[in-house]
Amino acid sequence: MLATDGIPTAADLAAKMPSPERLAKGPVVMAECFQRIPCDPCMHTCKQGAILPFQDINDTPVVNHDRCNGCGLCIARCPGLALFVLDYTYSDTEALVKIPYEFLPLPAPGQTVAGVNRSGEAVCTARVVKVTAGEKMDHTAVIWLAVPRTMAMEVRHCRIPERGESIG
Amino acid sequence: MPQNIRFVEIAVAGGGPAGLCAALEAAAAGARVVLIDRNEKPGGQLVKQTHRFFGSRAHHASERGVNIAREIAGAAAAHPNIEVMSAATVFGFYEDGVLGVEQAGRIFYLKPSRVIVATGAAEKSLAFPNNDLPGIYGAGAVQTMVNVYGVLPCRRVLMVGAGNIGVIVSYQLLQAGVAVAAIVEAAPRIGAYWVHAAKVRRAGVPIYTGHTVKRAYGERELAGAIIWQLDENGQPVPGTEKDFAVDTICLSVGLSPLVELLAQAGCRLVYAPQLGGHVPVRNAELETSMPGVYVAGDAAGVEEASAAMVEGALAGLHAARGLGYVQPDFESRRAALQQQLHSLRSGPAGEKIRAGLAQVLAG
Numbered sequence: 001m002l003a004t005d006g007i008p009t010a011a012d013l014a015a016k017m018p019s020p021e022r023l024a025k026g027p028v029v030m031a032e033c034f035q036r037i038p039c040d041p042c043m044h045t046c047k048q049g050a051i052l053p054f055q056d057i058n059d060t061p062v063v064n065h066d067r068c069n070g071c072g073l074c075i076a077r078c079p080g081l082a083l084f085v086l087d088y089t090y091s092d093t094e095a096l097v098k099i100p101y102e103f104l105p106l107p108a109p110g111q112t113v114a115g116v117n118r119s120g121e122a123v124c125t126a127r128v129v130k131v132t133a134g135e136k137m138d139h140t141a142v143i144w145l146a147v148p149r150t151m152a153m154e155v156r157h158c159r160i161p162e163r164g165e166s167i168g
Numbered sequence: 169m170p171q172n173i174r175f176v177e178i179a180v181a182g183g184g185p186a187g188l189c190a191a192l193e194a195a196a197a198g199a200r201v202v203l204i205d206r207n208e209k210p211g212g213q214l215v216k217q218t219h220r221f222f223g224s225r226a227h228h229a230s231e232r233g234v235n236i237a238r239e240i241a242g243a244a245a246a247h248p249n250i251e252v253m254s255a256a257t258v259f260g261f262y263e264d265g266v267l268g269v270e271q272a273g274r275i276f277y278l279k280p281s282r283v284i285v286a287t288g289a290a291e292k293s294l295a296f297p298n299n300d301l302p303g304i305y306g307a308g309a310v311q312t313m314v315n316v317y318g319v320l321p322c323r324r325v326l327m328v329g330a331g332n333i334g335v336i337v338s339y340q341l342l343q344a345g346v347a348v349a350a351i352v353e354a355a356p357r358i359g360a361y362w363v364h365a366a367k368v369r370r371a372g373v374p375i376y377t378g379h380t381v382k383r384a385y386g387e388r389e390l391a392g393a394i395i396w397q398l399d400e401n402g403q404p405v406p407g408t409e410k411d412f413a414v415d416t417i418c419l420s421v422g423l424s425p426l427v428e429l430l431a432q433a434g435c436r437l438v439y440a441p442q443l444g445g446h447v448p449v450r451n452a453e454l455e456t457s458m459p460g461v462y463v464a465g466d467a468a469g470v471e472e473a474s475a476a477m478v479e480g481a482l483a484g485l486h487a488a489r490g491l492g493y494v495q496p497d498f499e500s501r502r503a504a505l506q507q508q509l510h511s512l513r514s515g516p517a518g519e520k521i522r523a524g525l526a527q528v529l530a531g
């Protein structure tokens with residue numbers, strides 16, 4: 001449970017998940033922000049108006065998933081690194097998970113890394129498809145990971161394997 | 169008594185976000201301000217914050233703390249009405265309203281017409297056997313070494329305290345290549361914002377709520393620590409011990425406001441645990457019980473940078489008005505700032521602050 005160990009429960013996640021129909025249509029954001037805190041950059045960043053206007057700065061983001069085009073601009077703007085874009089249309093066997101990443105060295109496109117879940121466990125191998133970083137993103141990179149479709153709701157982080165380490 | 173006393177309009181003690189915004193606001197109204205900060209460059213806590221700040225977009229949210237510091241300190245340095253004294257410490261606040269200042273071994277005195285105290289807060293410590301072993305630090309000290317001076321004092325850390333500071337410093341240590349063995353928290357719940365906790369958790373750091381340090385061990389320096397579980401009455405449960413071999417323990421168990429100058433000035437202080445300890449009684453204009461002496465930021469109650477900036481601006485606005493410098497849009501500016509403070513504190517995260525303020529706000 002988030003309050004005791006930092007891990008959201010299945011029920012926490014279910015409340016934030018885009019519908020299966022929307023997921024089937026293409027990239028879309030999942031905002032894993034569960035607590036009312038005074039923070040609002042995501043809402044101001046979204047150019048699609050998919051993150052609905054806040055009544056109060058403590059609101060958690062409410063996403064109109066139909067308006068979200070999965071552009072991922074919000075990923076690097078969230079101070080909590082809590083926004084992720086999922087794309088189940090990537091291929092028949094793999095889905096894309098786009099995650100914020102603030103560690104060096106950055107993995108390189110094509111590299112195989114460990115797909116890590118919300119508890120910090122390596123759960124599968126993931127292939128780095130793209131890394132976006134740069135001046136504008138101010139040191140928060142966004143990494144596109146191709147993972148087995150069944151792992152797209154699990155993987156939220158990645159780790160470059162140690163030399164000789166074999167993953168999942 | 170000193171021979172040379174320099175008369176100034178407004179003196180701001182402390183150049184963190186609260187002091188900088190106080191100086192900028194007062195200067196914008198036309199007042200002349202001297203800002204005194206004991207660090208080599210102003211910015212306060214912000215200079216070591218490499219993470220993106222939460223808060224409102226209007227107050228630089230999503231920017232990294234260190235960049236916010238650069239921006240507002242730059243604006244203060246460039247303002248013709250503001251004189252910034254760095255590496256200068258206010259060491260005394262005397263009955264006649266004179267401030268004693270030390271800078272590079274030189275002592276001098278200021279007699280300001282208004283004083284804004286924005287000295288921030290200091291880290292608390294924790295009692296446990298062997299807590300004096302080398303290798304046990306305040307989390308802020310390690311953060312300063314790593315992020316300001318580029319010195320890595322540790323390889324493997326046990327973090328004590330799962331508030332925002334403990335969790336954020338843990339994250340920054342991971343970024344610096346340090347292993348964080350665990351975060352230990354005596355309270356049954358994580359105090360940090362959950363997004364920050366989730367971020368270190370998925371980076372592989374376990375968080376033990378309802379646990380505390382039983383003892384540290386090591387011969388000449390720290391070699392490890394034993395933690396144990398606390399029951400619902402806060403009593404340790406024998407048999408639940410866990411042993412962590414670590415070279416460093418970071419303590420992040422709360423801050424207490426730095427109110428010594430205010431105490432010396434004769435301001436009435438009240439103990440408000442929700443605000444971190446003894447804090448001055450003040451009114452909505454941030455004026456303390458001593459006329460002409462204002463307080464803002466963590467010195468007024470441990471909170472956050474966004475609130476510190478707004479409080480600073482309010483204190484600066486009113487201190488300037490007291491000297492006859494009234495901005496044409498004074499009323500609307502004041503109302504806007506008060507509204508911002510109100511909205512920052514309106515959510516569940518502001519509950520503690522609201523309870524604390526209820527005890528210290530006068531008239």
Ligand SMILES: Cc1cc2nc3c(=O)[nH]c(=O)nc-3n(C[C@H](O)[C@H](O)[C@H](O)COP(=O)(O)OP(=O)(O)OC[C@H]3O[C@@H](n4cnc5c(N)ncnc54)[C@H](O)[C@@H]3O)c2cc1C
Binds near residue numbers: 259289465467471475
């Ligand atoms: C690890 C960490 C993470 C944080 N993350 C966030 C965040 O994400 N978002 C957020 O909003 N807030 C955050 N904060 C809180 C925020 O940094 C503080 O609330 C804020 O800096 C308080 O501002 P201040 O100006 O009151 O005090 P400070 O920033 O502490 O500044 C006080 C200044 O006064 C100087 N000073 C003290 N005494 C004297 C003296 N006698 N003479 C001269 N100078 C003196 C000090 O050297 C210091 O420069 C974080 C804090 C920490 C430690």
